Amino acid sequence: MRILLLVMSLISLPSWAHSDAKVISAGASITEIVYALQAQDQLIATDVTSKKWHRGKLADVGYHRQLTAEGILALSPNLLLVSKEAGPQHTLDMLQQAGVEVAVVQSGNTLADLKTRIKQIAEKTQHQDEATALLKQVDELAAQLTANQPAKDKRQKAIFVLMREGRAPSLAGADTPADTIITLMGADNPAAAKISSYKPASTEALVAMAPDVIIMSKRTLKQLGSIDALLEQQPALAATPAGQKRRILAIDGTSLIGEIGINSLKEALRLNQEVYAD
Amino acid sequence: MLQSWYQKWLGKTPATHNDNLITNINSTSELALEVRNLSFSIAEKDLVQQANLTVKQGQFTALLGPNGAGKSSLLKLICGDLTSAQSSQKVKIFGHSRQQWPARELAQHLAVLPQHSQLSFAFSVTEVVSLGALSLALPQNALLQLVHQSMQQTGVAHLAERAYPTLSGGEKQRVHLARVLTQLAHAGRQGLLLLDEPTSALDLAQQHKVLRLCRKLAQQGVAIVVVLHDLNLAAQYSDQIVLMNNGKIVASGTPTEVMTADTVSATYGWPVKVVPHPELSHPVVMS
Amino acid sequence: MQIKRYSLAWVFTPIALLLLAASFTAVLVGPMPMSLGQALQALLPNNDVAPHINLIVQQVRLPRVLLCVAVGAILAMSGTVMQGLFRNPLADPGIIGVSGGAALGAALAIVLFASMAQSHPVLLSLATVPVFAFLGGSITTFLVYQLGTGRNGTSVTIMLLAGVAISALAGAAMGLLNYYADDQALRDIALWSMGSVAGASWSSIGLAWVTAISLFVLFQRDSRKLNAFLLGEPEARHMGIAVESLKRRLILLCAAGVGVTVALCGMIGFIGLVIPHLGRMIVGPDHRTLLPLSAMAGALLLLVADTFARTLVAPAELPVGILTALAGAPFFIFLLLQQRGRL
Numbered sequence: 001m002r003i004l005l006l007v008m009s010l011i012s013l014p015s016w017a018h019s020d021a022k023v024i025s026a027g028a029s030i031t032e033i034v035y036a037l038q039a040q041d042q043l044i045a046t047d048v049t050s051k052k053w054h055r056g057k058l059a060d061v062g063y064h065r066q067l068t069a070e071g072i073l074a075l076s077p078n079l080l081l082v083s084k085e086a087g088p089q090h091t092l093d094m095l096q097q098a099g100v101e102v103a104v105v106q107s108g109n110t111l112a113d114l115k116t117r118i119k120q121i122a123e124k125t126q127h128q129d130e131a132t133a134l135l136k137q138v139d140e141l142a143a144q145l146t147a148n149q150p151a152k153d154k155r156q157k158a159i160f161v162l163m164r165e166g167r168a169p170s171l172a173g174a175d176t177p178a179d180t181i182i183t184l185m186g187a188d189n190p191a192a193a194k195i196s197s198y199k200p201a202s203t204e205a206l207v208a209m210a211p212d213v214i215i216m217s218k219r220t221l222k223q224l225g226s227i228d229a230l231l232e233q234q235p236a237l238a239a240t241p242a243g244q245k246r247r248i249l250a251i252d253g254t255s256l257i258g259e260i261g262i263n264s265l266k267e268a269l270r271l272n273q274e275v276y277a278d
Numbered sequence: 279m280l281q282s283w284y285q286k287w288l289g290k291t292p293a294t295h296n297d298n299l300i301t302n303i304n305s306t307s308e309l310a311l312e313v314r315n316l317s318f319s320i321a322e323k324d325l326v327q328q329a330n331l332t333v334k335q336g337q338f339t340a341l342l343g344p345n346g347a348g349k350s351s352l353l354k355l356i357c358g359d360l361t362s363a364q365s366s367q368k369v370k371i372f373g374h375s376r377q378q379w380p381a382r383e384l385a386q387h388l389a390v391l392p393q394h395s396q397l398s399f400a401f402s403v404t405e406v407v408s409l410g411a412l413s414l415a416l417p418q419n420a421l422l423q424l425v426h427q428s429m430q431q432t433g434v435a436h437l438a439e440r441a442y443p444t445l446s447g448g449e450k451q452r453v454h455l456a457r458v459l460t461q462l463a464h465a466g467r468q469g470l471l472l473l474d475e476p477t478s479a480l481d482l483a484q485q486h487k488v489l490r491l492c493r494k495l496a497q498q499g500v501a502i503v504v505v506l507h508d509l510n511l512a513a514q515y516s517d518q519i520v521l522m523n524n525g526k527i528v529a530s531g532t533p534t535e536v537m538t539a540d541t542v543s544a545t546y547g548w549p550v551k552v553v554p555h556p557e558l559s560h561p562v563v564m565s
Numbered sequence: 566m567q568i569k570r571y572s573l574a575w576v577f578t579p580i581a582l583l584l585l586a587a588s589f590t591a592v593l594v595g596p597m598p599m600s601l602g603q604a605l606q607a608l609l610p611n612n613d614v615a616p617h618i619n620l621i622v623q624q625v626r627l628p629r630v631l632l633c634v635a636v637g638a639i640l641a642m643s644g645t646v647m648q649g650l651f652r653n654p655l656a657d658p659g660i661i662g663v664s665g666g667a668a669l670g671a672a673l674a675i676v677l678f679a680s681m682a683q684s685h686p687v688l689l690s691l692a693t694v695p696v697f698a699f700l701g702g703s704i705t706t707f708l709v710y711q712l713g714t715g716r717n718g719t720s721v722t723i724m725l726l727a728g729v730a731i732s733a734l735a736g737a738a739m740g741l742l743n744y745y746a747d748d749q750a751l752r753d754i755a756l757w758s759m760g761s762v763a764g765a766s767w768s769s770i771g772l773a774w775v776t777a778i779s780l781f782v783l784f785q786r787d788s789r790k791l792n793a794f795l796l797g798e799p800e801a802r803h804m805g806i807a808v809e810s811l812k813r814r815l816i817l818l819c820a821a822g823v824g825v826t827v828a829l830c831g832m833i834g835f836i837g838l839v840i841p842h843l844g845r846m847i848v849g850p851d852h853r854t855l856l857p858l859s860a861m862a863g864a865l866l867l868l869v870a871d872t873f874a875r876t877l878v879a880p881a882e883l884p885v886g887i888l889t890a891l892a893g894a895p896f897f898i899f900l901l902l903q904q905r906g907r908l
Contacts, residue, residue: 045880062881065749066756068763070625071880073617074596085749088764094624098617175747197747359799385805392800398654399795399850402568409793413805441568461804 023125024072025050026064027083029258030105033118034081036134036262039125045075052254069094079124083107083258109180109260111142117259134262141265148272149186156275158187158213159206160251161237163220168200169234177256177264178215184268187213187275203236213275214242217253249274310335310470310501311356312370318355318362325351327525333503333518335467338496340512341505343522344546349505350474352522356503357390357472372468385413387465389458391473395450400441403434403453410460424463428456432491448484451476455491467499474505489515513537513560521545537561568849576848580861584634587865591630591872596879597621628765633871634864635773636762636826637836641863642780643819644837645844645856649791650815651721654845657838658823660725661816662705665732667827670701672739672754676746694757695828702827705731706820710813718809721798760833760886762871769829776825781860783818787811788852795850833886835893836863842900866892 021042025031031050034040045059047067061072064086072080072095080100084107086092092102103124106116115135122131150156160178162170172178173195182189190209191201214237216230224230227248231238242248249271255263311333318326326348333339341349354360356369358376366376371388379387389410397406407425416424429435432452437445445453455476462469473492477485485508492502493515506512512519513533521529521536523545529536539552542563550565593604599618606612607622643658651660658664674697709731713724743751784791790811793801802808826833844859870888877883 048881059880060878062878063752063756065753066761066763066882068596068875068880068882070621070875071596071882073621074598075880076617090764090766094620097624098620199744357799357803359802381807382805385803388803390799390803392797395796395800396652397796398652399845400568401792401795401850402570405792405849405851406796409796409804412789412793439568 021079021125022075022077023079023081024061024075024077025081026061026067026086027081027105027258028052028254029117029261030081030083030121032261032263033121033134034125037118037122037125037127037130039121039127039130042079042125044077045072049257067091069098072100073098079103081105081121081124107259109175109177111138114138114260114262114265138262138265141262141269145184145186145265145269145272148269148276150276154276156187156212157190157210158182158185158215158271158275159189159191159209159211160215160256161201161206162198163216163224163234168202169206170198171195171201171206172198177258177260178251180260181251181255181264181268181271182215184265185272185275203234206236207239209240211240211242212245212247213271214240214248215251215271216248217256218250219253221248221250247275308335309333309370310337310372310468311503312373313352313356314368314370316352316355316365316368318351318360318365324525326355329527331520331527331530333470333501335501336496336499337517338493338502338515339504339518339520340516341503341520341522342507342509342512343528346524347522347545348525349522351525353472353474353503353505357388371470382413385461387462387468388470388472389461391451391454391458391471391476393474393476393478394447395454397442400443403429403437403440403442403445406442406453407434407456407460410457411463413461414464424460425456428459428463429453431459432456433487447479448481448487451480451484451488452491455488459495462500465500469495469500470503471495471500472503475507476504477511478507485511509537509542509563513562514555514558533560537563570849571847573848573854576854576858577861580858580865584861584865584868587868587872588630588634591633591868592622592626594872595621595626595875628767628770629762629871629875630868631770632762632765632773632829633868635770635777636830636833637864637867638777638860639773639780639822639826639863640833640836640867641840641844641859642777642784642856643822644863645841645852645859646784646791646815646819647837648841649795649850649852650812650819651725652795652797653725654842655838656725658819659732659834659837660728661820662709662728662731662735663702663820663823664827664832665735666705667698667702667824668758668832669705669735669738669742670697670699671695671757671827671831672742672746673697673701675753675757676742676750698831699824699828701735702824703820705735706816706824710816718798719812721812756884757831758886759884760831760889761874761882761884762830762867763882764829772825773829776822777860780818780822781856784815784856785853787815788856791815791852792850831884831886833867833889835889835897836866839893839897839900840866842897 022044023042024045025034025043026047028049031046031053034043035053043058045061046054047064048060048062051060059075061067064082067086069091077100080095080102082102082104084104096102105120106113115138118131118134118138122128160172160182162172171191174192175196176198179189179192190211221230224233227246230248231243237243251267251271252263255267309332311331313329313331316326316329317324329352341352343349351360355365369376371379371384376384404425407429408421411421411424426435429438432455434449434452434456437449442450442453458471462471476488480488489511492504496502516533518530519533519536520527521541528545529541537552539550542550542552548565550563552561552563555562592608593601603614603618604622607614607619608627640658647656647658647660648654671694674694678693709724709727710719712727713719746754790806793804793806794811798808840859840863844855844862848854848858866889870892871885874883874885874888
């Protein structure tokens with residue numbers, strides 16, 4: 001028993017060198033940072049929402065709220081990076097018992113949250129040097145966004161619309177990465193005051209919000225073909241100021257998964273430049 | 279309050295009115311069935327009015343009457359499918375009301391052959407007949423012997439391993455007859471068998487087979503009460519005929535007493551002639 | 566058509582052996598590679614196998630096997646009794662509204678406590694979702710039963726219709742909850758409604774086994790009465806059975822049994838529907854043999870389904886409810902085609 005404890009305490013120390021670190025990242029926003037820190041060599045598996053970065057080359061441990069102890073242990077990782085939402089708890093307990101370090105990374109959609117996340121992940125993966133550069137990049141992006149904030153009377157109203165085949169369009173309310181991006185790009189999200197999370201919206205409510213800009217995911221717009229096709233399918237959108245001025249913008253959908261990340265900032269800046277170009 | 283609710287949910291009524299439960303069945307009377315002044319109505323409609331009826335041990339009684347006369351209601355009141363506050367008091371089975379009988383003991387003395395049984399599960403004939411022994415607590419060997427005996431009596435022994443749902447109407451009826459025979463196996467002369475239109479789905483020969491079997495049971499001492507439509511079948515097999523109309527018993531007695539041209543014509547609202555059977559002693563109704 | 570009944574030894578010996586084999590297989594197989602000897606040794610106390618293998622065998626695989634066996638047996642037995650009680654081979658435990666109600670209870674807990682749990686983690690440790698699921702199932706069953714009960718006793722037909730109506734109501738309430746739920750809660754509800762035995766702990770195993778054994782004993786005591794019940798309610802009454810209390814007792818037991826499984830593992834479909842059918846094809850409708858056979862076959866089906874659920878997409882895993890439905894639905898259609906001429 002004593003030997004067992006000794007072995008476990010040895011394993012749980014984050015004392016491995018870069019080369020033999022085996023990390024599992026459960027959460028799209030965590031995986032993004034791991035890649036941004038160029039620590040992806042340490043990754044052996046990710047959750048299902050992180051596939052975009054490794055294009056299926058790494059093992060998939062499923063949905064981050066349904067992690068399984070045996071599946072993860074079979075990959076013999078020494079570090080599991082998770083968000084606060086990951087679970088179930090008994091799986092995490094069991095992994096810790098088996099000597100896997102479970103690092104719960106800061107959650108949240110603010111810039112401060114993002115920076116804490118970066119620092120935490122850098123420490124766990126021992127990529128502090130890269131973190132310095134990355135944090136600098138975040139600060140630059142943030143500074144640029146702040147500098148680009150329009151004057152109060154010029155602020156535009158923007159909404160994010162989630163379209164799914166055969167269903168009523170959903171609006172992004174408060175507590176969504178989309179809402180954070182809208183705020184960062186210097187626009188107001190009229191839906192945030194009324195709803196939180198993604199909620200189906202009636203056409204009437206959409207028109208009543210009178211958005212100047214409508215943001216949609218790139219994939220949706222691509223599926224529809226063109227803005228004309230969209231307005232034809234959703235005539236209510238055509239009645240909004242955004243529809244009339246055809247200010248319907250596409251955003252990289254992966255910047256909206258999980259919590260805000262570096263890509264979200266870049267997208268916010270790009271949208272900011274598009275909306276306030278003149 | 280919680281306790282009474284719990285008992286209600288479990289179906290356990292506190293044992294207050296069970297105090298007078300009979301403990302000694304031997305004290306039962308010669309009368310298999312006694313119905314005194316029984317009335318029953320649903321939604322202001324009188325189904326049975328002031329019915330009086332006695333059936334002796336070994337007596338074969340037929341309930342007759344036009345549709346809606348109340349025959350089936352009367353039978354259901356006797357077997358407990360219909361109940362009212364007073365019905366349980368006014369029906370006495372071997373001298374005791376239904377409430378006084380423990381359910382299991384009553385089942386050993388009173389059996390009911392339904393008009394038709396829908397059984398969508400593929401029991402074998404033997405299994406269906408064995409169900410009759412539920413209240414008997416028999417060891418396996420004795421049970422199988424009894425079941426076999428009952429099946430032989432009703433002529434279904436050769437169907438023993440057949441699936442019940444694949445039988446013809448007549449076969450099904452005889453299987454159920456074997457089942458109720460099994461149920462009454464320990465009744466001796468203290469048995470009462472109720473049959474609700476047992477012949478309705480049967481052809482001529484099958485009708486006679488079933489009724490002849492009932493007749494034989496009556497000879498062994500089992501009291502039979504059967505609802506019939508066919509006046510002549512009733513006349514041929516019954517000791518007692520009870521004629522009903524509009525919920526009332528309009529006549530009762532031997533076939534010869536009840537089946538007069540006047541009574542039958544008046545009850546059914548259709549002129550009939552009654553002649554004696556050329557070979558047997560009972561009357562024959564011709565319409 | 567002659568009925569051929571296999572002797573009980575011929576039926577129960579193979580299925581008992583299969584169950585045993587499936588249990589061992591389930592302990593031996595999984596995403597974590599280990600040798601047969603290691604796995605077997607890990608089952609013994611004081612072994613010298615690597616700690617991580619001990620952990621996997623003793624705390625992941627073995628608990629799941631034990632939970633599967635009990636839960637599968639409960640679901641199959643409840644299904645058998647429900648089909649007997651409703652005299653309808655298409656009835657399943659969900660028909661009395663217990664599943665719909667339990668789902669609603671669980672969804673309510675997920676949505677309500679998702680936000681609260683952030684600030685009060687105590688709420689989560691109280692296992693609110695299982696408790697709410699159980700309460701939801703019990704309340705709907707009670708409602709359905711009360712709706713079906715009138716002056717002349719309980720009508721199973723009205724209960725059946727009431728079950729459909731109450732389940733629809735619960736479904737609508739779920740829809741409403743979905744509107745208030747955030748994305749996280751939505752996914753949690755979806756996952757929960759597909760069922761999983763991944764949450765096996767020794768306390769849940771204890772609860773499941775106590776329930777399974779109690780149900781088995783209590784059902785078995787009523788099995789002959791249930792046989793008579795198949796002939797029809799009046800017929801059963803004429804055979805000396807206290808029909809009303811029998812119905813009440815069996816409905817209560819089924820609701821409790823299904824409630825416990827739903828609380829422990831979420832919704833696992835098709836076992837309660839398919840297994841009793843299969844059992845009747847083998848030993849006939851006599852509940853004295855059908856119930857133990859169903860219990861074992863249900864345990865076997867869930868065990869096999871869960872072994873696949875754990876291994877098919879490793880290192881992730883599938884909700885076991887999807888696999889029982891995937892295996893159960895085509896089989897059920899096959900049964901229907903077989904019986905089309907006869908029903």
